Amino acid sequence: MDREKPRLGTVQETLLIPLYARAVENRKEHALLRDARAEEIVASIDYDFGRFDDLPSLTGALLRTLLFDRWVTDFLSEHPDGTVVEIGTGLNTRHERVDNGRARWFELDLPDVIALRRTFFTDTPRRTMIAASVTDESWAVEVASRTDGPCLFVAEAVLPYLHEPDVRRVVDLLADRFPGSLLALDTAGPGFFDTQEQHDALSKVDARMHWNCPDPAGLADWRPGIGVLASHTLTSLPGPLLAELPLPYQQMVSAIAAQRLPQAEGYRLNLLHLP
Numbered sequence: 001m002d003r004e005k006p007r008l009g010t011v012q013e014t015l016l017i018p019l020y021a022r023a024v025e026n027r028k029e030h031a032l033l034r035d036a037r038a039e040e041i042v043a044s045i046d047y048d049f050g051r052f053d054d055l056p057s058l059t060g061a062l063l064r065t066l067l068f069d070r071w072v073t074d075f076l077s078e079h080p081d082g083t084v085v086e087i088g089t090g091l092n093t094r095h096e097r098v099d100n101g102r103a104r105w106f107e108l109d110l111p112d113v114i115a116l117r118r119t120f121f122t123d124t125p126r127r128t129m130i131a132a133s134v135t136d137e138s139w140a141v142e143v144a145s146r147t148d149g150p151c152l153f154v155a156e157a158v159l160p161y162l163h164e165p166d167v168r169r170v171v172d173l174l175a176d177r178f179p180g181s182l183l184a185l186d187t188a189g190p191g192f193f194d195t196q197e198q199h200d201a202l203s204k205v206d207a208r209m210h211w212n213c214p215d216p217a218g219l220a221d222w223r224p225g226i227g228v229l230a231s232h233t234l235t236s237l238p239g240p241l242l243a244e245l246p247l248p249y250q251q252m253v254s255a256i257a258a259q260r261l262p263q264a265e266g267y268r269l270n271l272l273h274l275p
């Protein structure tokens with residue numbers, strides 16, 4: 001098989017980390033999630049994925065994906081015809097994992113990522129890829145013109161790479177164009193942000209985070225009416241989700257929680273309600 005050499009910008013390259021995490025997990029007997037598609041995609045991309053082998057943060061990426069998947073599933077149970085917008089979708093396969101056969105999906109990323117994504121995925125009447133920066137208002141205009149239902153925006157491992165003024169611009173853009181919507185995002189606080197040079201996976205690529213968010217509760221002050229509906233570390237996942245993990249993973253999470261590592265405590269997964 002001819003393997004595709006990805007031509008990706010610096011921050012765009014980071015999409016290969018969670019992709020590889022899902023691909024490797026798919027081969028395990030007791031897996032956190034199944035993603036045969038990720039395994040196929042990894043096999044067809046010409047990239048030194050071996051640099052990420054056995055890195056502990058691959059498990060962290062999977063736990064994050066599971067919680068974000070759960071938030072999408074919860075949203076779609078309440079709004080089966082709702083709209084899910086994947087911001088910085090990379091080569092994520094959330095649609096394959098949790099689509100309900102009715103919802104409207106938009107998958108947004110920078111142009112080089114969408115060009116690569118189009119070699120593996122195709123648009124359908126319910127699923128549309130958009131090539132744009134999340135900070136560019138044009139994509140929001142397009143999505144707003146094509147949907148009028150409740151929206152959930154999922155920004156998984158994306159916003160920490162932006163500078164804070166740009167993150168604020170994105171939150172304002174979403175609140176202005178899609179009032180009442182939900183936004184799932186991760187935040188890197190000092191314990192995580194300040195140690196990124198030593199981070200097992202980030203240190204293997206050139207991209208770096210720029211938004212240091214010490215306390216996601218403070219996001220409620222960014223705009224009147226923003227509500228922080230949930231905020232979890234990877235070691236304080238919701239009980240029902242934790243209880244569904246294979247036992248070795250439950251034990252691993254408990255062991256890491258007991259150490260109260262600044263890196264683990266500083267990284268949070270959050271669900272916001274926008275006014």
Ligand SMILES: C[S@@+](CC[C@H](N)C(=O)[O-])C[C@H]1O[C@@H](n2cnc3c(N)ncnc32)[C@H](O)[C@@H]1O
Pocket residue numbers: 011012013014015016017018019087088089090091092108109110113132133134135155156157158161
């Ligand atoms: C770590 S990857 C996460 C990919 C995907 N969300 C996942 O979990 O598999 C970060 C992604 O954010 C995208 N990204 C970074 N800055 C962006 C921007 N300004 N607009 C849109 N996407 C952006 C990158 O191109 C990349 O695909």
